[in-house]
Structures are given as C-alpha cells and as structure tokens.
Amino acid sequence: MSDDTYTPPRVWKWDADSGGKFASINRPVAGPTHEQELPVGKHPLQLYSLATPNGVKVTVMLEELLARGFREAEYDAHLVNILEGDQFGSGFVAINPNSKIPALVDHSTAPATRVFESGSILLYLAEKFGAFLPGDPGARTETLNWLFWQMGTAPLLGGGFGHFYAYAPEKYEYPINRYTMEVKRQLDVLDRRLADHQFVAGEEYTIADMAIWPWYSAVVRNEAYDAAEFLEAHTYRNVNRWVEEIGARPAVQRGKMVNRTWGDPAQQLRERHDASDFEKRTQDKLATEEA
Amino acid sequence: MSDDTYTPPRVWKWDADSGGKFASINRPVAGPTHEQELPVGKHPLQLYSLATPNGVKVTVMLEELLARGFREAEYDAHLVNILEGDQFGSGFVAINPNSKIPALVDHSTAPATRVFESGSILLYLAEKFGAFLPGDPGARTETLNWLFWQMGTAPLLGGGFGHFYAYAPEKYEYPINRYTMEVKRQLDVLDRRLADHQFVAGEEYTIADMAIWPWYSAVVRNEAYDAAEFLEAHTYRNVNRWVEEIGARPAVQRGKMVNRTWGDPAQQLRERHDASDFEKRTQDKLATEEA
Numbered sequence: 001m002s003d004d005t006y007t008p009p010r011v012w013k014w015d016a017d018s019g020g021k022f023a024s025i026n027r028p029v030a031g032p033t034h035e036q037e038l039p040v041g042k043h044p045l046q047l048y049s050l051a052t053p054n055g056v057k058v059t060v061m062l063e064e065l066l067a068r069g070f071r072e073a074e075y076d077a078h079l080v081n082i083l084e085g086d087q088f089g090s091g092f093v094a095i096n097p098n099s100k101i102p103a104l105v106d107h108s109t110a111p112a113t114r115v116f117e118s119g120s121i122l123l124y125l126a127e128k129f130g131a132f133l134p135g136d137p138g139a140r141t142e143t144l145n146w147l148f149w150q151m152g153t154a155p156l157l158g159g160g161f162g163h164f165y166a167y168a169p170e171k172y173e174y175p176i177n178r179y180t181m182e183v184k185r186q187l188d189v190l191d192r193r194l195a196d197h198q199f200v201a202g203e204e205y206t207i208a209d210m211a212i213w214p215w216y217s218a219v220v221r222n223e224a225y226d227a228a229e230f231l232e233a234h235t236y237r238n239v240n241r242w243v244e245e246i247g248a249r250p251a252v253q254r255g256k257m258v259n260r261t262w263g264d265p266a267q268q269l270r271e272r273h274d275a276s277d278f279e280k281r282t283q284d285k286l287a288t289e290e291a
Numbered sequence: 292m293s294d295d296t297y298t299p300p301r302v303w304k305w306d307a308d309s310g311g312k313f314a315s316i317n318r319p320v321a322g323p324t325h326e327q328e329l330p331v332g333k334h335p336l337q338l339y340s341l342a343t344p345n346g347v348k349v350t351v352m353l354e355e356l357l358a359r360g361f362r363e364a365e366y367d368a369h370l371v372n373i374l375e376g377d378q379f380g381s382g383f384v385a386i387n388p389n390s391k392i393p394a395l396v397d398h399s400t401a402p403a404t405r406v407f408e409s410g411s412i413l414l415y416l417a418e419k420f421g422a423f424l425p426g427d428p429g430a431r432t433e434t435l436n437w438l439f440w441q442m443g444t445a446p447l448l449g450g451g452f453g454h455f456y457a458y459a460p461e462k463y464e465y466p467i468n469r470y471t472m473e474v475k476r477q478l479d480v481l482d483r484r485l486a487d488h489q490f491v492a493g494e495e496y497t498i499a500d501m502a503i504w505p506w507y508s509a510v511v512r513n514e515a516y517d518a519a520e521f522l523e524a525h526t527y528r529n530v531n532r533w534v535e536e537i538g539a540r541p542a543v544q545r546g547k548m549v550n551r552t553w554g555d556p557a558q559q560l561r562e563r564h565d566a567s568d569f570e571k572r573t574q575d576k577l578a579t580e581e582a
Contacts, residue, residue: 006464008456012471012521028475030483098440098480113432117439124432141404141415148408149389151442159447165299168465173297175466178454180303184319189389192321230303 025082030097036089040107041076041273048080048092049102051260053158053214053224054118058102059272060210060255061125061132066275067251070129072108077258077272119151122207132207143201146208149189154215156182166225180231183219187236190216194238198245209246214256217243223263254278316373321388327380332367332564335399339371339383340392342551344449344505344515345409349393350563351501351546352416352423357566358542361420363399368549368563410442413498423498434492437499440480445506447473457516471522474510478527481507485529489536500537505547508534514554545569 014028040046045062049055065073080086080101087099096103096116104115104124115124123144126133134140161179164172190212193200200208218224220233220243227233234240246252257269257278269281305319331337336353340346356364371377371392378390387394387407395406395415406415414435417424425431452470455463481503484491492499509515511524511534518524525531537543548560548569560572 006462008462008464008467008521010520011523012468012475014472015468026469026472026476028472028479030476030479097484109428111429113429114436115432116436117443119442120432120436120439123435123439137400138402138404141406141411144414145405145407145411148411148414148442151410151439152408152446155443155446156450160451163469164466170465171297171299172463172465173299174459174461174463175455176299177303177306178317181305181317181319184303185317185321188319188321193388229301230299232302 025085025087027088030093030099032090032093033085033088034090036086036091038089038091038095039076039078040105041078043074043076043273044106044108045073045075046105046107047075047077047102048095048104049077049259050080050082051256051258052101053154053218054100055102055259056214056256057118057211058104058121058125059258060214060252061122061207063251063255063258064210064249065125065129065131068131070131073125073129074275075272079259079261079270081261117151119147119211122147122211126207132205132210134201134204134206139202139204143206143208146193146200147211150208150211150215153186157186157215157219161227162225165227165230184231187216187219187231187233187239190242191236191238194242199242205246209242213243213246213252217247221247257281316376316378318379321384321390323381323384324376324379325381327377327382329380329382329386330367330369331396331398332369334365334367334564335397336364336366337396337398338366338368339386339394339396340368340550341371341373342547342549343392344445344509345391346393346550347505347547348409348502349395349412349416350549351505351543352413352498354542354546354549355501355540356416356420356422359422361422364416364420365566366563370550370552370561372552408442410438410502413438413502417498423496423501425492425495425497430493430495434497434499437491438502441499441502441506444477448477448506448510452518453516456518456521475522478507478510478522478524478530481533482527482529485533490533496537500533504534504537504543508538512538548572 038048047058049058059077062073062075080092082101086092087101093099095105095114098116102118102121104121106113106115115121133143156179161183164175164179197203199205200212216239219228219231220240222228257267258272259270260268261270269277329339338349340349350368353364353366371383373392377383378392384390386396386405389407393409393412395412397404406412424434447470452474455466455470488494490496490500491503507530510519510522511531513519548558549563550561551559552561560568
C-alpha cells in the first residue's frame with residue numbers, strides 16, 4: 001500500500017460520504033438524532049438489543065439464568081435496528097449515552113437501573129442472581145480478568161480486523177496485516193488457556209465464557225468475516241473444542257436466536273417476550289412450510 | 292488513498308519487518324519468549340507496569356487509596372520495559388497470559404491472586420478496600436457502566452487513532468478518518484455526560500474517572516499523538532474542566548510519575564517501592580542540579 005501523498009489537514013472535517021458498509025451508523029458526535037420512545041414489556045428486565053456478538057452475550061446469559069431456574073430473569077428483548085438509526089433515538093440514548101447495543105433496564109429496582117456495555121450487563125446480572133460468577137475470591141477475580149480481557153480485545157477483532165478485512169470499501173494491506181496479527185495473537189492466548197482448562201476462567205462455566213464465545217465462535221465457525229481459512233482458525237484446537245462445547249448448550253442456541261434479523265430464518269426470533277416464543281417461532285415456521 | 296491492486300492471500304503469513312514504531316512488540320503468537328523471573332518487593336501488592344495510560348490508571352488508584360489512609364495499599368511498582376520485551380518473560384506471562392501491562396499480584400491472599408487488565412485491577416482494588424466504587428447499587432452500576440465503556444473505547448483511541456495518526460509508518464487517509472470520527476464521538480459522549488455531572492459516574496470521584504482520565508487527558512493536554520488541534524480538543528469544554536480538576540489531585544500527579552521513563556526527568560519515578568521514593572526523587576534531582 002502506498003499513500004505517500006496524504007497529509008492530514010490541520011483540523012479534521014467530517015466527510016459523511018466515506019466509511020464503507022456501516023458508514024451510516026458512524027458519526028463524530030454523540031446524542032440523540034430524533035425523538036423515539038422505547039417500548040416497555042411486561043417483565044422487570046427490558047433488553048434493547050440486536051444479535052451481534054455483543055448482543056448475544058446478554059441473551060445467552062438470560063437464557064442460562066432461566067435454564068438454571070431463576071424465574072426473575074424472564075425478559076423482553078426489543079429489537080434495535082442499528083442500520084436504521086434506532087440507537088440514536090432519544091429513548092435509547094437515555095439508557096445508553098454511547099448509542100450502542102445492548103442496553104438493559106431493570107425495573108425491579110427503585111428507581112429503575114440502566115445498564116450499558118455488554119460486560120457491565122453480564123456482571124450486573126451475575127451479581128443480581130448470584131450465578132455464573134464464582135464465589136471463591138480467586139476464581140471470581142480470574143473470571144473478571146478474562147471478562148475485561150474480552151472488552152479490550154473485541155474492538156481490535158471486530159472494529160479492527162472485521163472492518164478492514166470484510167467491510168471497508170477497499171482492501172488496505174497495512175491495516176489488514178496489523179489486525180490479523182492481533183487476532184491470531186488473541187486466538188493463541190485463548191488456545192493456550194483452554195489447553196489446561198475446560199472453561200476460560202477455570203473449571204466452571206462463567207460470564208467470561210459468555211463474553212468471549214460469541215466473538216470467537218463466529219470466527220472459528222466462519223459465521224463472521226469469512227476469514228476462518230485466512231486466519232487458519234482450525235489450528236487453534238483447544239478454542240475449537242471449547243467453541244463446540246459451549247455451542248451445544250441449549251441456552252446458548254436460544255440466546256443466539258434472539259433479536260436476530262439475518263441468516264437462516266429458522267434461527268431468527270426478532271423479538272422475545274416470553275419463553276414460549278421459541279416454540280411459537282418453530283410452530284409458525286412449520287405452518288409456513290406446510291402452507 | 293487508492294490501493295486497488297491489493298488482494299489478501301488465501302492464508303495470512305507473518306512478515307515481521309512491517310508494523311511501524313511498535314512493530315517489535317507485536318506478535319501473532321502468545322506465550323513466553325524467554326525465561327525471566329519477576330522481582331518481588333516487600334509489600335503485599337506487587338505491580339508490574341509502565342506509565343502508559345493503562346498503567347497510570349492503577350498507580351493513580353493506589354496513590355488515591357494511600358492518600359485516603361489505606362496503609363495496606365502500599366505497593367512496589369516494578370518497571371516492565373515493553374520495548375525490550377519484558378512482557379514476554381516467563382514470569383510476566385504467568386501473571387498475565389495476555390502479555391500487556393499493567394499486572395498486579397496480591398500476596399496477602401493464599402494463594403496469591405493474579406490480576407490483569409487495568410479495568411479488572413481497578414475493580415479488584417476498589418472492592419478490596421471498599422473505596423472509589425459507590426455502595427449505592429444504582430451508583431455502583433453506573434460506575435461500572437463507564438468503567439466498561441472505557442475498556443471498549445481505548446482500543447479505538449489508542450490502537451486505532453493513535454496508531455494511524457501518530458505511529459504507523461505512513462499516513463493512511465481512510466483509517467485516520469475512521470478513527471478520528473470515533474475519537475471525536477467518544478469525546479462528545481464524555482462532554483455531554485460531564486455537562487451535568489462533576490464526575491463521570493455522577494457526583495462522586497470513582498474508578499471510572501481513574502480509568503478514563505489518563506486516556507483523554509493525554510489527548511486534551513496534547514501529551515499523546517500531538518492531535519489536540521486536529522481533534523479540536525479545546526471545544527470539549529466539560530471534558531477540559533474535568534481533566535484539569537482531576538489532574539490537580541496530588542495522588543494523580545504522583546500516580547503519573549510511577550514507572551515513567553520518558554518526558555520531563557523531574558516527572559519520572561522509574562520504580563516505586565515506598566511512599567518516600569517521591570521525595571527522594573526530588574532530592575536526587577536537586578542534588579543533580581546543584582552538582
């Protein structure tokens with residue numbers, strides 16, 4: 001890549017026309033662009049999300065909590081269409097000033113509690129229900145180490161590698177090399193960890209697995225970026241073992257469907273308001289196929 | 292920028308010669324490169340770090356704890372020279388398999404507790420001492436929201452904007468535009484938040500401020516990237532107000548000096564093993580100046 005004629009201006013100016021596939025959702029300013037109230041369903045927990053890896057973390061957690069018998073984890077999952085700018089509506093910005101999914105409101109507290117950033121939501125739910133975060137201090141700290149690790153690595157995996165390899169308007173060699181090196185390093189960090197441990201934080205399934213799995217399973221299973229061969233994802237054998245093990249969990253499979261609007265229609269549950277919605281979706285699909 | 296001839300290979304291969312200023316510290320594999328034991332000082336808390344923004348978060352927290360009277364927060368801060376590969380030594384990898392500073396070991400627990408990722412360390416210390424993290428559930432959640440927000444934004448600010456604007460071997464227009472837009476958005480998110488609140492999480496000084504301040508104060512004060520004019524950093528008036536307010540705290544000024552190896556020699560304390568080291572540093576400097 002040669003670009004030796006470019007010199008940044010003294011002061012940067014916004015050119016709204018550049019930016020590739022997700023250009024319409026990137027802005028140099030924060031705050032709402034329009035008035036838009038958020039829907040509120042019947043459960044105390046109201047989730048506003050989309051089935052990106054960050055969204056899936058939280059729906060997996062909620063489905064796991066329900067599978068473990070925590071009935072107070074019942075939730076409404078409302079679809080936030082980020083390509084249509086729902087995240088810039090006044091109601092959404094009020095619960096997440098950063099305008100990113102997922103965002104959660106817990107109406108069981110007085111006043112209601114807003115929770116944003118997927119890692120913060122996982123920790124909030126783990127502490128609220130006392131689940132998927134070990135009680136032993138050492139194991140708890142190790143779980144949080146890896147939860148924070150994921151928060152720092154995903155922007156380089158998704159916003160870096162994913163953007164430049166799959167979504168940017170052109171293929172730029174230098175950024176692709178930069179972020180490929182980093183993603184392979186991340187995969188190797190995980191692979192070495194999972195060589196000696198069943199789960200990321202040790203021998204217990206935790207919110208660290210829930211945070212990390214959606215991002216790296218998408219790479220390993222080639223569900224994102226079409227980069228599995230490029231990254232030689234199959235060579236990270238322990239990561240592959242763990243991806244399949246976690247992916248076989250029914251709660252994970254349910255969590256992946258919620259707020260999904262792309263891919264196999266049989267795997268999409270655009271909104272989720274009740275546990276029975278998963279069965280209804282299957283029945284609807286069968287009815288459609290029989291019709 | 293035009294690069295229409297580049298097509299990524301089917302499988303990526305490492306070219307160790309590319310990568311710009313920090314190329315020597317980026318690798319596509321994890322794990323140790325050499326045997327190297329870590330020094331252990333006299334205090335229960337052993338920090339292995341460098342005065343980058345992520346390192347400063349933790350030294351500020353420790354100095355704030357000491358200033359508030361928590362004598363058990365006394366610590367040894369050992370220098371990790373990342374340009375010389377100290378982070379790939381076997382001892383360091385054993386406490387942080389991700390090979391990034393800062394990393395902390397708490398020897399007051401049995402067994403000793405390793406803590407890595409700056410956000411995890413801040414949360415660990417806040418919970419250990421019951422300080423700088425509100426006890427009120429709503430305020431605690433809001434603090435954690437912003438702590439996690441910082442973990443997700445810094446890779447785009449430092450690894451994205453900082454790299455392409457200041458450190459990459461060439462100036463590439465597309466990545467610079469991409470990350471400039473994001474950094475300005477982050478500054479605006481903060482600016483709006485700080486318009487209505489003295490501190491990031493509300494009216495109390497917390498670990499969220501400690502996490503966010505080192506990164507954005509470096510931009511606003513033009514201590515990193517030489518990009519203050521390019522970003523029009525002075526226009527974020529509430530961020531500027533907050534940067535100065537936090538920056539005036541004596542504990543913050545001490546924290547910034549620890550494990551610093553560049554800039555004004557009067558502001559460097561390469562290793563810190565005792566509170567008196569700050570005064571000794573000043574005395575040494577005066578002696579040198581008088582000699």
